[in-house]
Structures are given as structure tokens and as C-alpha cells.
Amino acid sequence: xxxxxxxxxxxxxxAPVLAILLxxxxxxxxxxxxGKDPGxxxxxxxxxxxxxxxxxxxxxxxxxxxxxxxxxAVAVAIGFRMGLFNIGVEGQFRLATLLAGAFGAAxxxxxxxxxxxxxxxxxxxxxxxxxxxxxxxxxxxxxxxxEVISTIMLNFVGGSIFxxxxxxxxxxxxxPGSENVTTPILPxxxxxxxxxxxxxxxxxxxxxxxxxxxxxxxxxxxxxxxFGFDLRASGMNPTAAVASGIDAKKMIIxxxxxSGAVAGLVGLPGLLGRDHAVTTSxxxxxxxxxxxxxxxxxxxxxxxxxxLLWAFLDRTRIILDLEQIPQETIVIMxxxxxxxxxxxxxxxxxxxxxxxxxxxxxxxGEATVERGSVAVAGAGVTSAREGS
Amino acid sequence: MTTPTLVSTAGAPPATTRAQRTRRVLVLVALxxxxxxxxxxxxxxxxxxxxxxxxxxxxxxxxxGLAGLGGLWSERAGVVNIGLEGMMILGTFGGAWxxxxxxxxxxxxxxxVFGALGGLLHALATVTxxxxxxxxxxxxxxxxxxxxRYLASFAFSDIGGGPTQSPVVPSLPKWSxxxxxxxxxxxxxxxxxxxxLAGIIRGALTELSALTVIAVILVPVSxxxxxxxxxxxxxxxxxxxxxxxxxxxxxVYRYKYYGVVISGALAGLGGAFLSIVAASIFREGQTAxxxxxxxxxxxxxxWRPGGLASGxxxxxxxxxxxxxxxxxxxxALLLFIAAVLAAIAIFQFYRGHRVVGIVSIALAxxxxxxxxxxxxxxxxxxxxxxxxxxxxxxxxxxxxxRMPAADGQPYRKGEG
Numbered sequence: 074x075x076x077x078x079x080x081x082x083x084x085x086x087x088a089p090v091l092a093i094l095l096x097x098x099x100x101x102x103x104x105x106x107x108g109k110d111p112g113x114x115x116x117x118x119x120x121x122x123x124x125x126x127x128x129x130x131x132x133x134x135x136x137x138x139x140x141x142x143x144x145x146a147v148a149v150a151i152g153f154r155m156g157l158f159n160i161g162v163e164g165q166f167r168l169a170t171l172l173a174g175a176f177g178a179a180x181x182x183x184x185x186x187x188x189x190x191x192x193x194x195x196x197x198x199x200x201x202x203x204x205x206x207x208x209x210x211x212x213x214x215x216x217x218x219x220e221v222i223s224t225i226m227l228n229f230v231g232g233s234i235f236x237x238x239x240x241x242x243x244x245x246x247x248x249p250g251s252e253n254v255t256t257p258i259l260p261x262x263x264x265x266x267x268x269x270x271x272x273x274x275x276x277x278x279x280x281x282x283x284x285x286x287x288x289x290x291x292x293x294x295x296x297x298x299x300f301g302f303d304l305r306a307s308g309m310n311p312t313a314a315v316a317s318g319i320d321a322k323k324m325i326i327x328x329x330x331x332s333g334a335v336a337g338l339v340g341l342p343g344l345l346g347r348d349h350a351v352t353t354s355x356x357x358x359x360x361x362x363x364x365x366x367x368x369x370x371x372x373x374x375x376x377x378x379x380x381l382l383w384a385f386l387d388r389t390r391i392i393l394d395l396e397q398i399p400q401e402t403i404v405i406m407x408x409x410x411x412x413x414x415x416x417x418x419x420x421x422x423x424x425x426x427x428x429x430x431x432x433x434x435x436x437x438g439e440a441t442v443e444r445g446s447v448a449v450a451g452a453g454v455t456s457a458r459e460g461s
Numbered sequence: 462m463t464t465p466t467l468v469s470t471a472g473a474p475p476a477t478t479r480a481q482r483t484r485r486v487l488v489l490v491a492l493x494x495x496x497x498x499x500x501x502x503x504x505x506x507x508x509x510x511x512x513x514x515x516x517x518x519x520x521x522x523x524x525x526g527l528a529g530l531g532g533l534w535s536e537r538a539g540v541v542n543i544g545l546e547g548m549m550i551l552g553t554f555g556g557a558w559x560x561x562x563x564x565x566x567x568x569x570x571x572x573x574v575f576g577a578l579g580g581l582l583h584a585l586a587t588v589t590x591x592x593x594x595x596x597x598x599x600x601x602x603x604x605x606x607x608x609x610r611y612l613a614s615f616a617f618s619d620i621g622g623g624p625t626q627s628p629v630v631p632s633l634p635k636w637s638x639x640x641x642x643x644x645x646x647x648x649x650x651x652x653x654x655x656x657x658l659a660g661i662i663r664g665a666l667t668e669l670s671a672l673t674v675i676a677v678i679l680v681p682v683s684x685x686x687x688x689x690x691x692x693x694x695x696x697x698x699x700x701x702x703x704x705x706x707x708x709x710x711x712x713v714y715r716y717k718y719y720g721v722v723i724s725g726a727l728a729g730l731g732g733a734f735l736s737i738v739a740a741s742i743f744r745e746g747q748t749a750x751x752x753x754x755x756x757x758x759x760x761x762x763x764w765r766p767g768g769l770a771s772g773x774x775x776x777x778x779x780x781x782x783x784x785x786x787x788x789x790x791x792x793a794l795l796l797f798i799a800a801v802l803a804a805i806a807i808f809q810f811y812r813g814h815r816v817v818g819i820v821s822i823a824l825a826x827x828x829x830x831x832x833x834x835x836x837x838x839x840x841x842x843x844x845x846x847x848x849x850x851x852x853x854x855x856x857x858x859x860x861x862x863r864m865p866a867a868d869g870q871p872y873r874k875g876e877g
Contacts, residue, residue: 233845404607
């Protein structure tokens, strides 16, 4: 059947849209039940994000947030596509940011020109992220430990190491005039150049370019390389993949390392573009990444939209306070969206599978079609566990 | 398929009888006690077996154990429940809100009900809609975090709290086994083994919160229901081979729902323990990953109630030590760990596993070296301990663990 068969491409696109509408409806009901006007709340959010007065600053902020979210989500999505759950982006990026930040501020790098220094910081972050993810990969391949459990545990261990290292005894210094312990401030030549934005003095992270490159690389890797094909094949049907000669162990290790390397980048937009030092405050971005990857259906462009939507909701929730609406409504909306997206995704996959089976049945003139016998690419996330 | 034996993988020694196993466990416990007692005498870290430490360990073990039991019920029915953390969060809110509204027992019930609602959502997503279990669990944890804040901002704002905190909640009664006062005197003496036993008995039997007692009872109850009743057999058959269960007339969907909802209720109960008993207050982030630790205890308890209860006690113990002069107490424990690792090494050499034996010896030497070159362990390392232990246990024993055969796999009725 043709590649442009609507039964194949329409449901995966329609599902997130429907899910967002559903989540908006549920959030509206929540607001109505507490006596608030959802229309007004939404209007003031849009006004805050895109209006004349606050719009430019909001848009810059949203782009910057989305950059970070995007990297985190791509890291998760790479694993998802082959049925690997890298729940450990959180731990990977925190350790990576800390070590890259401390490395970048080290004195022995002072003779190195700025761009190379930035490049080295990025490399260190990716290596650390990949290494931390690699532990989970090795445990999975050689000891049969589920990566879901090991990455969760490694998150906590990583968090502890982060807290341990970011003290004055090791990598931390106390900033003058404050009690906060951070890594030493990066020299100005290692600050990433940023872009101006009309009508505001806020600037867009230069790292957004790298995020776009990562997105492009993700698309290219998945859709245009042998490795990407093997990866998707392993995700859709591990048994068939192994039978066709794909080395499952190598795939798991490579995928996990790539996922970890991308995860290592998550903290860098903030480090190189805004803070110039690692503070204790970075946390939670890994789990946001999971949500956004699910929302974007693991698709490079879908994730970009999802990241922007998430950034919009995150940015504009403060305005709800003025309407006496609890900001938490937004968190509910975000999580309901994710839940609705995965449920809708499953339903859509089932629907398109049935449609295809029906058309195959018609084409072959069979009156009845065996259910569940046609493998379809519709479902974005498939479990790595194989049937016994 | 689901006989109530422990792990019996190919190549394992012939199945042992129940009595033999019990004896082996008792011997191990006794040996551990002697070792701990010796470590206490040698290092002078009295908190290793003090009444306070033991009762704190028990209190810390309860929420972890309840979460672990929750995981057990769900995974025995074949549904991976990574949303335990979220269901616990719902339980912390439910517990505080119920306790403030209906009194402390109302809080216990409300905590379980809120957790069960989280479980119901997970069941709806995974069983009815066939969503991937991990994905649904992650989404539920996200949702629970937001929902707890949202509800708390309504429930507590007018009575002296807010979205992240509740006012102090009324507490549950505390129970003690009477007539144990004289043990305090013995504990003070610092005798080898005797004083340690006195401390442990006093810690485990006095000043118990009612919910602790309930939680402890729930472990054998879970075992009995899951392994000794027809209901439990059917539920476990859904986790082992749902198609076979279906062919025998078991309504697999219904049993999966039961398992996951009970799972949520237990996790919610664990959350309620945190807000009503442990802290007397609802606070955001109160669960601090205990849902995940519960999951870990279940895994290295080999999906068995007894195993997960021991795991929970172990984690509770390290948790409690960390609060009681943690750096010194846990430092003393290094000596104990070295001894245990050395014992494992000897056992592995005896069994002919040279590589594992050498690794164990190396780790034991490392622990010993660490003990002698430092005076205390950084508190961050103490905090990471349960997670590291879990990883090490999984790495060393993953092949010996046996999860329910169809755990985490999608199941559609009539597609067998």
C-alpha cells in the first residue's frame, strides 16, 4: 500500500491534538468546578506569552526553556525508539553538567581559546552523561538488570554524588556575598554567544543551534542510517531484529551511550548561556524530558512542538496567580495531556491497525482477517520485553 | 507454574524443604546479629542496636515496605507499577486531609483510598487501554505530584497551610507490648549480644504506631491471600500466564484491576504513614523516592512478601542510622559489610564461583580499607546506600531472581 495512506499517518498526528484538546477540556472542568472562568485564564496566559508588553521577554524565555526540554526529550526518545527506558536522564545530566562546569572553569584551560573551550565543555558533558548511562547499559547487557530500575537507582546515586562533589571541599566555591555553593564561574570567553530578540533585552541561548543540530542528527540517525533502522527494528520487534542478525547487546549499549551523551547536554544551555556556574538548583528536567518525549511521540519535530507547548505552560503559569487560580492547574494539565496522549496513541494505533487489516482483507478478498497478525509501525513506544 | 517455592532455576541445588529454609534464614539472622554486636563492641557505635535506632528503623521501613507490598500485588497480577511513587504522593495528601477532616483513622482510610484511585487510573491505562506500563507509571507520578499540590492548595490554605504544606495533623495511638521496661537496664550495660538483643526487642515492641502494626500484619496477610487462596492463585496466574488463566475461565482483566487497585491502596497507606505518623504533617516531596525504593525491595525480595519485608527493614535500618549520628554509625557498619562480603566470598569459592568470589574479596578489602583510612562516611554516601545496595544486589543476583513470567507484558482478551 502507498506510503501516503491516510490510515497510517493521520492517527499518529491526530492523537496528540485530540489529547491536548481533551486535557484542555479536563483542565477547564477543574477550573469551572472551582468557580473560575477557563476562557479568561487561557486568554491571560496567551496575552502574557505573546502580548505586546510581556510577549518578547516571554517568547525568549519560552525558547530558552524549550531548548533545554528538547534536549532532555530527545535523549529519552532515542531510548524509547528501541524500547529502552532511559529514566536516568536526570542523573546523567546533573553529573554531566557538574563535571563539565567544573572542568570548564579549571585554570589549566585558560590559554585555550573560547570556542575550543566551549567545545571541550560540551565534549566532557557528553562523555560523562554517556558514561553514567553506560553503567545501566552494561548492567542490562551483562547482568540482565532492567534499565528502568537501574537508571532510577542511578538517578539517586548521581544526585548524592552531585551533592557530595558540589561542596567547598571538592568542586564548589562559595560565591561572594551569598551562601550558595557553586562551581567556579566560567571565564567570559567560555560563555556561549547568544542571539538578540526584537523588543527585549533578553537574549536567546546560543545553544538553541546545538539543540536544532541534535534534533536534525536524531532524525538523520533514525531515518537515514543503517544504525537507525536497526534501532527501530529492535524497538518494534526485538525477536525479529535478533533473528535478522542485529546484535542486540551492541544495540543496547550504543543506544544507551548515545542517549546518555545527549542527556549530558541538557544542563549546558543554562550553564553556558545564563548561569556560567553550576548551582544546586538544577533538578527535574529529566522527568520533564520523559513527558515531552511521550507528548511528541518520539518524533524530532513532534518533540519540538511538545517542548514549546511545555515551555508555554511553564512560563505562563505565574500569571494564573493574578487570576486567583492555583498554578498547580498547569501541572495537572501537563500530566493529563501526557496521559491522554499515551492513551490516544494506543487507541490510534489500534484503529489504524484495524483499518489496515480491513483494507488488506478487502484486497485479498478474505472475509475474515486474523486479528493482531499485521505488524504496524503506528505505535510509538513499544515495550522491549518480548513475548514468551 | 506457580508453586509456592522460592527461586528454583535450572542448575540450582535441589529444592529444599520449608523447615530447612527456615533454619537457614534463622542461622543467617543469628550470624548477622553476632557480627553486628561484635562490630558495636569493637567500634563503640552504640547506635547500631539501640532502642531508638531500631524503632526508627522500623518506622522508616514501614512506608518502604508498604510500597513494596503494593508493587508485589500489582506485579503478581502482571502489571509493572512504576507509579507507586505517585500513588504514595496521593496517599500523603489523602492521609493528611482525611486526618484533619475525619480524625487520624479517617486519614488512614483516605490515604488508602487516594492511593487506590491512582491505582485505578493505572489499571485503566494499562489494562483497559493497553498503554505501556512504564509510560503510564511515569505519567501517573507526574499527575500525582501536580494533583497533590493542587488539592492541598484548596484543602489547607484556609487552615494555616498551603499548596506545599498542611497544618499539623492529629496522631494515631501508639501501642507497646507491656512489661518490657526492665530491658532498658540491660541495654545500658553494653554486654555483648545480650544488650543488643534487649535494644532490638525493645525497639521492635514498644511505642509502635497503630499503622506500623497494621503494616507488619499486612505482610503475612498478603502472603496468605496471594499464595493460599483461590483468589490469590487466580491473581498470580494473570501475572504468570494470562492466556492460560483465560482459558481456565479467569476474568484476567478483573484480576489485574484488583491487583493494581490494591497495589495503589497499599502505596497510599504508605503515604498516609508518612504524613500522619512519621511527620505529622503533609509536605511536598515527602515521599522522597520511597516508592522507587519500595519497588527495589520488591525486586530483590524476589517478588515475595518475606523477601521484600527484609529488604524494607534493611533500607529502613540504613535510613535510621543516617539520622542517628549517621556518619559514625554507618562508618562502623563498613566493618560489618566487609565481614559479610568476606563470608560471601568464602561461600562463592566453596561453590566454585571464582570470579564472583574474587570480586567479593576485593570489595571486602575495599570496605576494610575505607574503614581504616577514614573516621566517618559523608552523609551523601549514606543517603545513596540503599540505591547502591540495590544495584549491587541486582548485578550479582539478577539471574537468580524470578519475576512473574508475564510481568509488564501487554495482554488483550481473546488474542491468545
